[in-house]
Amino acid sequence: MFFVLSKLLVFLIRPLTWMMVCGLWAIFTRNPQRRRNLLIASVLVLFLFGNGVLFNECAYAWEAEADSSVMKSDKPYSVALVLGGYAAWDAGRKRAQLSEAADRLYYPIALYHEQKVRKLLLTGGSGSLMQRQRSEALYSRELLLRAGVHDSDIIIEAASRNTFENARFSKKCCDSLHLKGPYLLVTSASHMPRAAACFRKAGMDFNPYPVHFLSRTSGSYEFKDWFLPSSEVLFHWELLVKEWVGMLAYQFSGKI
Numbered sequence: 001m002f003f004v005l006s007k008l009l010v011f012l013i014r015p016l017t018w019m020m021v022c023g024l025w026a027i028f029t030r031n032p033q034r035r036r037n038l039l040i041a042s043v044l045v046l047f048l049f050g051n052g053v054l055f056n057e058c059a060y061a062w063e064a065e066a067d068s069s070v071m072k073s074d075k076p077y078s079v080a081l082v083l084g085g086y087a088a089w090d091a092g093r094k095r096a097q098l099s100e101a102a103d104r105l106y107y108p109i110a111l112y113h114e115q116k117v118r119k120l121l122l123t124g125g126s127g128s129l130m131q132r133q134r135s136e137a138l139y140s141r142e143l144l145l146r147a148g149v150h151d152s153d154i155i156i157e158a159a160s161r162n163t164f165e166n167a168r169f170s171k172k173c174c175d176s177l178h179l180k181g182p183y184l185l186v187t188s189a190s191h192m193p194r195a196a197a198c199f200r201k202a203g204m205d206f207n208p209y210p211v212h213f214l215s216r217t218s219g220s221y222e223f224k225d226w227f228l229p230s231s232e233v234l235f236h237w238e239l240l241v242k243e244w245v246g247m248l249a250y251q252f253s254g255k256i
Contacts, residue, residue: 019045022042049234052230083123096142105144108120117184167199
């Protein structure tokens with residue numbers, strides 16, 4: 001039930017959903033004043049959630065910062081816990097398509113070849129609500145093999161459907177294989193606060209390794225960032241608001 005509600009909530013919190021609702025309501029309402037207010041609200045949503053400056057400041061304040069000290073030890077990590085959300089299966093082409101969150105997969109592979117981690121644990125099943133899909137961890141295994149990761153160094157956890165289950169099932173995998181912490185937790189910087197809370201709740205000893213930053217550290221903004229709405233920023237707001245709502249939902253449900 002929680003999984004279904006979380007998917008519905010993700011749809012409802014999208015700024016584009018708000019714009020669509022306001023626009024459709026404005027079309028069908030017979031009240032001229034209400035129509036005017038709804039159209040104004042739709043434009044305000046566009047400019048507010050399309051503003052690059054506002055988004056960058058909010059994302060920078062939220063995202064977990066990288067700590068260079070976690071990679072300074074001469075002893076490699078026993079395993080990197082790689083959270084899904086970086087690829088989707090293209091059934092027509094019969095291949096995995098990496099998303100803009102591909103850093104989640106790229107950096108663990110690089111750290112493996114640099115001998116900073118010994119094994120890679122891919123955690124993530126199908127997050128689809130309406131149809132059965134191939135597990136992300138399973139088809140991502142092929143990407144690791146093609147990137148030169150030894151089969152014996154790949155651990156697959158293909159049953160989890162959300163971050164809470166990522167943590168629970170990853171702990172079971174590590175315990176069953178007698179892999180000792182601290183582990184290296186790899187996920188997007190915007191997702192790291194919620195992921196870290198879940199893995200701490202599961203009782204795992206780890207160091208965070210955030211990647212795929214939505215914000216930039218530079219404080220200099222261009223004209224377009226201040227005044228021109230961006231479709232990319234609208235999409236990134238969806239990711240950020242999803243994390244805020246997800247954190248609250250996990251807290252209220254006792255998952256963290």
